[in-house]
Each structure stands twice: as C-alpha cells, then as structure tokens.
Amino acid sequence: MVARAQRLPHRSHRRRAPGAGRDVLVLVGLPLLAVLALPAAFAGGGTRRWFGGRAESQRAEAQAAKDDAAAAFYDLDTAQRDLRLSIETIAAVDASPAARRAVTDFEALGRRIDEVSHQYIGAVDAHDLDRDDLEASAASRARGELTAAKNELGRVKQELDRFADGLGPLLGKAETQLARLAPTVERARQALLAASNALDAAREAGLRADDLAARLAALGPELTRLNQGAGQHGVPQTLERAERVTRAAESVRAEAERLPEHAAEIDHRLVSLRTRAQALTTRTEQVEPVLSELRRRFTAACWQDLQQVPDQATESVRQAERKLTEAQTARDEQRWPDATALLSTVRALLNGTDEAVSAAGDRLRQLNAVQKDPQQEIERTRFAIRDAQRLAMAGRNTPDPRHARPLDDAVARLERAITTLEGRHPDYWHFLTETEAVRQTVAGVVTRIREERGAGH
Structure with a gap:
C-alpha cells in the first residue's frame, strides 16, 4: 500500500498561463468589437474563466475529497503496519488457539484492506483533477467516488481499531514473555558458570565429583540451543529451556559447594558408627x-x-x-x-x-x-480406669454404653491379671503385659470421649 500511495502525489490547483505568441495569433483574427472587449477577458490572467465558475467549484470539492481519501488511506496503512508488529509478536510467543485465531482474523482483515485500497487507488487513477478542460460533471463524479473510497477506508479502519483493542490480553501476555526472555536466558548462563566454578573449587579440594561433572556436561547442548536464540527455537520453548537449565545448574552448584562438608560428614559418621558397633559388642556380651x-x-x-x-x-x-x-x-x-x-x-x-x-x-x-511390689502396678492401672470412669460420667446420670462397656471389661481384665500372681510360680511378665494392655484400652476410651464432646461443641 505504501508503494502505491507514493505513486499518487498531491497535485496543485495552479493554472498554466498561456504563451504570448498564442495571444497574438488570437487577436489577429478577431473583429474590432471583440478586440475592444478583450482587456476585461484577460484581466484574470488565464483562459478557464471562459467555462464559468461552477467547474472550478466542483474541481475544488473533488480535490478536497481526494485529500481526505489520501489521509484516510495513510491512516489505515499506518494502523495496519503497527498492528502487524503486534500480530507477529503474538505469533512468535503464543501457540494457543486464541493466538492462532487472532492471526487468521488479521489475515482476513488484510484482504478487506486490500479491497478498499484498490477501490481508492482506482478512484484516484480514474480522474485527473488537473485537466484544463475538466467538466463540472466529471469533477462531481470524481468527488463522489473519492468520498465513497474515503468512507470505506474509514469503516475498515474502525474494524481494525476494534480488532486491535481485542488483542490487549494476548499482546500483554506476549510482551511479558518477551520481556522475560533476555533476563531468563542470562540467568541460565550465569547459573551454568556458577556451577562450573563450584565444581572447579571441589576438585581443587581433592574431590573428583565425577557424577556432578557428568550432570554439568549434559547441560552443554542445552546451552548451545539457548545461544541459538528464540528465533530458531521459539520464545516459549526457549523460556522453558532456560528455566530448566537454571534449576539443573543450581542443583549442581549447591551439591558441589556442599561436597567438602558432605565428605567430612561421612567421615564423622564412619567414626561414630564404628565406635557404636564396638560398644554394642561389649553390651552384647x-x-x-x-x-x-x-x-x-x-x-x-x-x-x-x-x-x-x-x-x-x-x-x-x-x-x-x-x-x-x-x-x-x-x-x-x-x-x-x-x-x-x-x-x-x-x-x-x-x-x-x-x-x-x-x-x-x-x-x-x-x-x-x-516381684518386689506388684501393688504399685495394680494401683497405677486402677487409677487410669477410675479417671476414665469419672470422665465418662461427667455431665451425665448414666454413662454411654459405648464407653461403659470397654471400661467394665478393663476392670474385669485387671482382676484376672491379679489372680495370675497367686501360686508358687507367678507369671509376672504376663501380669505386666496385661496391665499395659488395660491402660491402652482405657486411654483409647478417653480419647474417643474427648473427640465426641469436642465435635459436639
């Protein structure tokens, strides 16, 4: 459109003054009365006034319509070029369905712009408003066609503006990603450099760190792709690659920096566990x-x-x-x-x-x-049962059967355990395991009562 517009320069309204030789020839063939009237005819310095003022008025209006159409053409062309940059930005960053639809819609608008531009150019080419013999009717037709072309250009410009307004979210997202691109890639490069330096420091301390070196070497091809740029690999893919490389390189750096400490920790654990094993050998004996x-x-x-x-x-x-x-x-x-x-x-x-x-x-x-005092274990268990019974009766005239039954069973189980202490060879270990089991049962009842009352509140 710009190239075509440059072929349509603004044309001046200046008239060409007739040459002196031609004036002489005209005078020779005129009657005397006509010659006497000529000074008034030449007072304006031109010949077009022979055709009257209406053609000049229509010419001026047509020229004004042409200027207005040219301005509309320029505005539309500028808006299209600006919007194309936005569309290219979105297409480079965003592969979502919404972004692909925006590209398709812009192409459709481009075809519509081509149509109205051809209409405008055709109207300009069809009418030479600088012709000396331009008739009023021709000027009027030119004005109408140029005005129509201007109006179509304006309508398409409005469509383009509405389309541009709708691109706001997509364009904002794309610009945000582009703004992140350079610093994100630079962070990846710096992370790789820091990892390499940390690995060198570990090796200087006598630590080979072969596994860390292998992990760092595996990131080499990724760095190559980052250096090739987003133009070759795409903005989203480059951002994702840079972030992945950063995480991997920072992990290598952290482990390399911690390696001397880790080695010292392993040395300490070796000594400590060896000492403990020796002590357990003595205790086992x-x-x-x-x-x-x-x-x-x-x-x-x-x-x-x-x-x-x-x-x-x-x-x-x-x-x-x-x-x-x-x-x-x-x-x-x-x-x-x-x-x-x-x-x-x-x-x-x-x-x-x-x-x-x-x-x-x-x-x-x-x-x-x-064996020395079984009563202490018995009293300890009975206290736990009585405490649970008091809790079960708190705020009630009769206990909940769900709580009373296991507590009653606990009392009976304790009494049976006490009877195992009778006789010449009491089973003290069975007694201890039974009392421990009774206390665990009672603790479970207490926990249920408190949970139920807490839920009730």
Whole structure:
C-alpha cells in the first residue's frame, strides 16, 4: 500500500498561463468589437474563466475529497503496519488457539484492506483533477467516488481499531514473555558458570565429583540451543529451556559447594558408627548373664522370647562391621551415594541390636520391680480406669454404653491379671503385659470421649 500511495502525489490547483505568441495569433483574427472587449477577458490572467465558475467549484470539492481519501488511506496503512508488529509478536510467543485465531482474523482483515485500497487507488487513477478542460460533471463524479473510497477506508479502519483493542490480553501476555526472555536466558548462563566454578573449587579440594561433572556436561547442548536464540527455537520453548537449565545448574552448584562438608560428614559418621558397633559388642556380651538370672528366678514365660538375643545381636554387629568396611571403601573411592546408603544400613542394624540388647536388661528391671511390689502396678492401672470412669460420667446420670462397656471389661481384665500372681510360680511378665494392655484400652476410651464432646461443641 505504501508503494502505491507514493505513486499518487498531491497535485496543485495552479493554472498554466498561456504563451504570448498564442495571444497574438488570437487577436489577429478577431473583429474590432471583440478586440475592444478583450482587456476585461484577460484581466484574470488565464483562459478557464471562459467555462464559468461552477467547474472550478466542483474541481475544488473533488480535490478536497481526494485529500481526505489520501489521509484516510495513510491512516489505515499506518494502523495496519503497527498492528502487524503486534500480530507477529503474538505469533512468535503464543501457540494457543486464541493466538492462532487472532492471526487468521488479521489475515482476513488484510484482504478487506486490500479491497478498499484498490477501490481508492482506482478512484484516484480514474480522474485527473488537473485537466484544463475538466467538466463540472466529471469533477462531481470524481468527488463522489473519492468520498465513497474515503468512507470505506474509514469503516475498515474502525474494524481494525476494534480488532486491535481485542488483542490487549494476548499482546500483554506476549510482551511479558518477551520481556522475560533476555533476563531468563542470562540467568541460565550465569547459573551454568556458577556451577562450573563450584565444581572447579571441589576438585581443587581433592574431590573428583565425577557424577556432578557428568550432570554439568549434559547441560552443554542445552546451552548451545539457548545461544541459538528464540528465533530458531521459539520464545516459549526457549523460556522453558532456560528455566530448566537454571534449576539443573543450581542443583549442581549447591551439591558441589556442599561436597567438602558432605565428605567430612561421612567421615564423622564412619567414626561414630564404628565406635557404636564396638560398644554394642561389649553390651552384647553382658546379655547372657542377664538371661541366666532371668532363668534362675522367673518362669520360662518371662524370658523365653529373649533366648536368641545374644546370637542375633552378635550377628547384627558383625553385619554392621562388614557394611562399615564397604562404606569406607566407597568413601575412599568418592562414591558418595553408595557410602551414604551403606551408612544408613549400618545405622539400622545397630539400632535393632541396641533395642534387642536393651530389652533383656529392661525385662529384668521390670520383673524385679513387680516381684518386689506388684501393688504399685495394680494401683497405677486402677487409677487410669477410675479417671476414665469419672470422665465418662461427667455431665451425665448414666454413662454411654459405648464407653461403659470397654471400661467394665478393663476392670474385669485387671482382676484376672491379679489372680495370675497367686501360686508358687507367678507369671509376672504376663501380669505386666496385661496391665499395659488395660491402660491402652482405657486411654483409647478417653480419647474417643474427648473427640465426641469436642465435635459436639
């Protein structure tokens, strides 16, 4: 449209003054009366006034219509070029259905603009408003066609403006992404540089960090794609790639910076777990004397579940020591994940052994206490039952059967447990497990009562 518009320069209304030689020839052939009238005819300096003032008036109106149409043509062309930049921005960033529909609608508007532009150019080419012999009727037709072309240009300009107003959300989103593009890509580059520097520092400290180096090397092709730019790979894809590279590089950097600390932590855990394994070896040797005392003083039901503790503890400690040796090897070879996993296994083995070894000593202490004074355990359990019964009766004349029944059963179970203490060989361990079970049942009733009353409020 711009090129075509440049072929349509504004034409002046100036008239061409006739030459002197031509004037002389005209005078020679005129009668005397006509010659006497000529000074008045030439007073205006031209020949068009022979045709009267109406043609000049129509010419001026047609020229004004032509100027107005040219202005409308220029406004529409400028708006279309500006909007094309917006559409190209949206298309480069947004692949959503709404964005694709905007591109299609703009193309349809472009075809409509071409139609009205051709109408305008045709009207301009069809009428030479600078002709000396332009008739009033021709000027009038020119004015009408040019005015019609201007009106069509204006209507399409309004359609274009409405379309541009509707692009606001899409354009805003696209411009936001474009504004993010450069800083996001730069952050990715800086993250990669920081990761590389952290890896170099770890290596200077004597740590190979081969796995971190491999992860950083895998990001090389991604950096190449970032450097190729969004023009080749698309804005959304480049943004997503830059953010992914940033996260991965920051993870490598953080692990590389923590690597010396992690190595020191593994060294500390190796020493600590080795010391603990040695201590458990000593404690395991003390389990057998405890079992001997249990066998001598109490019935088999009180100690038979502990018979395998010494052998199991010894084997567990032996396994832990083997895993510690493997962990030390993994640490020396800087296989950090393997070393960490092995140390976790050692810890689990030692925890289990610690609990088993402690169980024998705890059993003897509990049995000694209940043998000396079983009444203390009985009163402790009865207090728990009475406390629950008071809570169940609070604010009521009769307890809720759902609460009363398990509490009554707990009372009966306690009485039965007390009877096991009678006779020459009381089963103290059965008594202790029963009283513990009664207290757990009572605690469950108390919890339900409080939950129900809390929900009621």
